[in-house]
Amino acid sequence: MNTYNDIELMICVASRIFEDGASVSVGTGIPCAAVMLAQKLYAPNILITFEAGAVAPVLPAMPISVGDSTTMHKALQTGSTCDQMEMIQRGLIDYCFLGGAQIDAYGNINSTVIGDYKKPKVRFPGSGGANDFASMAWRIVMVVPHSIRRFTNKIDFITTPGYLTGPGAREQAGLPPNTGPYKIITNLAVMGFDEETKRMTLESIHPGVSIDDIKNNTGFELIIKQTPKQTEPPTQEELRILREEVDPFKAVIERKAE
């Protein structure tokens, strides 16, 4: 059996989501590692874009910033932030890839404040490009560690839209139709969203994890329709490429999942 840590598990599982030829807007960290792994293993023709302006680079190493030189290596275009956001607005981007401090049952994300907005307990960076990505890309994928603090019934601030208050709410707000949260990958499980209620559903459980572990780390009721599948554990090949080629300096994979 292969040994791996929580971050490696999340990256390997996330890398399997993309079909070859998919287009994706990514940020730094875990999402970027997952897309790099996908490019090397499952989706060699994936189109990668970064909000600072780089299009279709061959990533030589993990970027530290979504605008740094690694995102420009052999890129086919280096444009502007508006260029990238307009590409999403025109409907060209299949997936966006996000993290966040708090998530609710409808996949709404908070990355702005904990506590009162005017005098917050904690201030986070804010939207960055996340709101634009999640408003207009076809499918939102989130990769975050699972905890009761993060998966909460009521988030303090909706920075980035999931399904807002439920069915029809995105369309009513004016967001493009047929968009919204698609998958959430954590260190415990893979979640999807229920067609009817737009609430989070359990899809598959990672090796060695029980349904109770997931319930105990989720602050809202997760829809469990049938016995969830078992997630395929990371393969030897995924782990080798991740460790040797994607993140050889252990910039991401040796961080703590918290």
Place this chain on the structure above:
Amino acid sequence: MESIGELLGFHHPDEMREFFRKKSKKMTSKLTDLKQAVSLVKEGDYISIGGFGTVRIPTAFINELLRAKKKNLIAACFTSNVDTDLLAAGKTFNKADASYIISFEALGAPKVLKKYFESGSIQLTEWSNGAMGWRYKAAAMGLSYLPVRSMLGTDTQKYSAAKEVTCPFTGMKYLAVPALYPDVAVIHVHAADIYGNSYIRGVLVADVDIAKASKKVIITTEKIVPTEFFRDNPQNTTIPFYQVDAVVVTPYGSYPCNMPYEYFMDVDHLREFLKAAEDEKTFQEYLDKNIYNCNDFYEYLDNCGGIRRLEYLKDLESQIIIEGGLR
């Protein structure tokens, strides 16, 4: 949804037409030094910094602005971290448009500045990066707003200063993001001539639109090139001379940030910044050592290892962007 954020940096397009009508379009030398360039920033000005967080930031200018003890500015905190974190460290602004603040992305966030933003002493209006880009674009087009499909239905919309509008053709709901016309913009470029024609290599972020939208544009450049560099190949002109008010030569002027194709960011020094920012006392010592007690930017570069360190970062950059991997 009604938004409750304060509208900052907005002007009527007709007022801006009058301003741009009077702005000189003569091709005269705009070469100056950092002190003179900093004096173009006035109390109460709305200031926009080019680049992207840790990439192509005009650090040399910002350090000089801190030494000049500028106060009461309004800042665009768009895709920003090292830039607005330094401006915040100098307590230069008390209001800001915020789309991404504080954190050095994958490297982490300076604790002292996080606390400063949490204290409520800076009044923020929320936006997304796309919205801020489009606000500059609306101004660059000479308009008062652009309709976009972002931010709708969220608290980011509520705490912004955007308004909902209806499309006259389709009846669709759009979010109107107001034009942003900064008083002064500072943009670091790869090369410029003495008239302000400027060349940027790699990602442009929002800099082309920022330069069009701003009343005053200050260019800091890695080097001066002859005008023939632009005349022989007009595609080299990322920002044209008639938008530019000052040109300052600042080699390595983005250090410790990444100047694409020239030098990589100094990750060790950025980590030193983050470590110093763990508490007030060590952070003040960091600022004194690297900014306030330095006569100029070269002294800061010397503090950080001087030419030896810069050569290392140049080599690192060529490994990353040209060779595509670390040796």
